[in-house]
Amino acid sequence: MSKTSVHTTSLHTNGNGTGTTETKRLEVLKTYKIYIGGQFPRTESGRYYIPVNNEGKKLANVCLSSRKDFRNAVVAARAAFGGWSGRAAFNRSQILYRMAEMLEGRRMQFIDELMQQDASRAAAEKEVDLAVDRLIYYAGWCDKYQQLFSSVNPVASSHFNFSVPEPTGVVSIIAPQQDSLLGLISVISPVIAGGNTCVVLASESKPLCAVTFAEVLNSSDLPGGVVNILTGKPSELASWFVDHMDVNATIYCEKDTDIQRMMREKSALNLKRVFFYDQTDWTAAESQSPYFIFDTQEIKTTWHPVENIAGAGGGY
Amino acid sequence: MATAKSLLTVPDFALSPRIDQVGVEERAARFTTRSIKKESKLNGLKLVLNMIDLTTLEGKDTDGKVKQLCYKAIHPHDAVPGIPTVAAVCVYPSMVKVAKKALGDSGIRVASVATAFPSGQAPRDVKIRDTRYAVNEGADEIDMVISRGKFHAGEYNFVFDEIAAIKEASGEARLKVILETGELGSFDKVRRASEIAMYAGADFIKTSTGKIQPAATMPVTLVMLEAIRDFYYKTGRMVGMKPAGGISKSKLALHYLVMVKEVLGEDWLNNEWFRFGASSLANDVLMQIVKEHTGLYQSGNYFSVD
Incomplete structure (x- = not known):
């Protein structure tokens, strides 16, 4: 009986630091799941795919969403x-800032994942830093774009007439294939900064950072369902x-022109807006702008009756 | 006596069968695993729509609200041809006349809650007058509530007599008896209340008022369906079933149909014997029907508010 326990003994002695044989610890691999409504379910289809990096290393079993x-x-x-669109703009700003804080805290993890997906260390560090800064940038805009895009309009009747932007609603996003972290954050941030909610399909070939970013969202006061991330x-x-x-x-x-044409056609069904951010270098300074927020805003104009418009002394 | 066999023997309700809670819950969960696709799904959805008692039971109900609901009952979604109407419109007694007029000769019935709905805390003569009023206004169906307080106090005869009295007051109108299962506390009591209602003359038994949580659930409905089945085997009389409250998604409604089919059989799969008490379910069913027709996922923005 005692002979049979030799194998386990070596493990124990190794644990005490006194063993002579090296026992390699089994690595605990992360399950990359999708992010829906603040939860991390697997795809309902039960399918998955295995993205591979340039060296031929299998990155993970990733959900092939249906x-x-x-x-x-x-x-x-x-x-x-x-709930999200009804929040005070300032509060949305705080939450975006919190997302940046959480992302910064996991900086090393994201750099590691980007390097697994073929980025050099320098490029990976630059991408994560830019991603954090981009969140901060849009956090700042949350309660400021309204002033920029609002107007008081001159009308030839007794009305006080003004226009304000309002979030359009649910936005579906197919994220950039390259810049899998920075690109993702650059398209999500202006959408949610403007009070919309979104469903995002992460980069097909480099999906790791998107799923890890979902964990950042989940720990940063962002209500479940505001950002939903699929892989596939x-x-x-x-x-x-x-x-x-x-x-x-x-x-x-x-830039797939067939998909772009198909999207233009199908968007006519309910007159949804379609945007192609296909020329954008996400590391460039021009790739952040309040006009990205403006894309997913509707302008609401109010005609407010007043008794005597000239009485205010203004030229409205 | 020779005729004794035809008389209904009322059992001792204190001896109603006990219910295996774990078994019922497991059994109910099984019904959700059936796969219903394409043609059968479309037919199922239309059947669900045709079984709905479109309901508005709010203190703030107005004539206008009821008229609008009745229009929705007749014209659920005219953009797609071949969509059936709902089974009935369910309102308070004071709205019966408005609903009756608005529905005209559409064939859609008017159901009225009565007997001091939803609490049922009123003297019997008030409840009877409430019922008669609804019937005189033109209600085709009466949804009564049982006296849950008396039931909990063990006064089963009181509950039985009350249901029988309301049945008499309802006359030609079909009587649905609401057990308010959310206030009964256990499946044993649901089973017992179901039997009291059926022996006292209920045409339908109904889970809930919609004012108390939990309302209709699949396990509690299963307990009631099994009570109906056993009652049918004993007496040969069919009794209808109406789960109400909490059923707002088509998928769940289809699960209920599977349950009815597998417990009671096809004879119950029509709006004579099975109803859904719901308001928001109708729009979800309509959205799924349009999805089946167009292949596109739908948005509530393009369906009338109810």
């Missing part, structure tokens, strides 16, 4: 819209992203 995952994510985004194939999901009647705008970040 149209039903997308449908569920839209339901979550729609449910979250009222744009070729499979693009048409669903644009023909869902409960989606108000779609953002597509690649």
Whole structure:
């Protein structure tokens, strides 16, 4: 009996630091799941795919999301819209800032993941730093773009007439394939800064950072459902992203002209807005702007009756 | 006596069968695993719509609200042809006349809650007058509540007599008896209340008022369906079932249909014997029907508010 315990003995002695044989610890690998409504479910389809880096290393088993995952994510985004758009702009700003804080705290993890996905150390560090700064940038804009895009309009009747931007609703986004972290954050941030909620399809070939970023979102006071992150194939999901009647705008970040034409056609079904951010270098200074927020805003104009418009002494 | 066999023997309700809670919950969960696709799903959705008692039971109800609901009942979604109407419109007694007029000869019935809904805390003569009023106004169906306080106090005869009295006051109108299962506390009591209601003359038994949580759940509905099945085997009389409150998604409604089919059989799969008490369910069903027709996921923005 005692002979059979030799194998385990070596493990114990190793644990005490007195063993002579090296026992390699089994690495605990992370399960990369999708992010819907503040939860981390697996895809309902049960499918997955294995992205590979340039060295041929398998990165992970990643969920191959289906149209039903997308449908569920839209339901979550729609449910979250009222609360998120109704928050004080200043509070949205605080939450975006908190996201930046959490991202900064996990800096090394993101650099590591980017390097696994073929980035050099210098490039990875630059990308994470820019991503944090971009969140801070849009955090600052949360309560300022309204002033920029609002107007008081001259009208030839007894009305006080003004226009203000309001969030359009649920935005579906197919994120850039390159710049898998910075690109993702650059398209999400202006959308949610403006009070919209969104469903994002992460980079197909480099999905790791998107899922880890979901963990950042989950620990940064962002209500569940405001950002929903799926992984999978744009070729499979693009048409669903644009023909869902409960989606108000779609953002597509690649140059595939067939997909762009299809999106233009299908968007006509419910007159959703479609934007192609396909020329953008996400590291450039021009890739952050309040006009990205403006893209997913609707302008509401109010005609407020007044007795005597000239009485105010203004030229309205 | 020779005729004794035809008389209904009322059992001792204190001896109603006990319910295995774990078993019921597991059994109910099984019904949610059936896969219903394409043609059968579309037919199922239409059947669900046709079984809905479109309901508004708010203190703030107005004539206008009820008229609008009745219009929705007749024209759920005219953009797609071949969509059935709902089964009935369910309102308070004071709104019965408005609903009756608005529904006209559409064939949609008017159901009225009565008997001091939703608490049922009123003297019997008030409840009877409430019921008669609704019937005289033109209600085709009466949804009564049982006296849960008396039931908990063990006064089963009181509850039985009250249901029988309301049944008599209802006359031609079909009587649905609301057990308010959320206030009964256990499946044993749900089973017992179901039997009291059925022996006292209920045409339908109904889970809830919609004012108390939890309202209708699949396990509690299963307990009631099994009570209906056993009652049918004993007496040969069919009793309808109406889960109400908390059923707002088509998928869940289809699960209920599966349950009815597998517990009671196809004879119950029509709006004579099965109803959903719901308001927001109708729009979700309509959205799924349009999804089946167009292949596009739908948005509530393009369906009438109810």
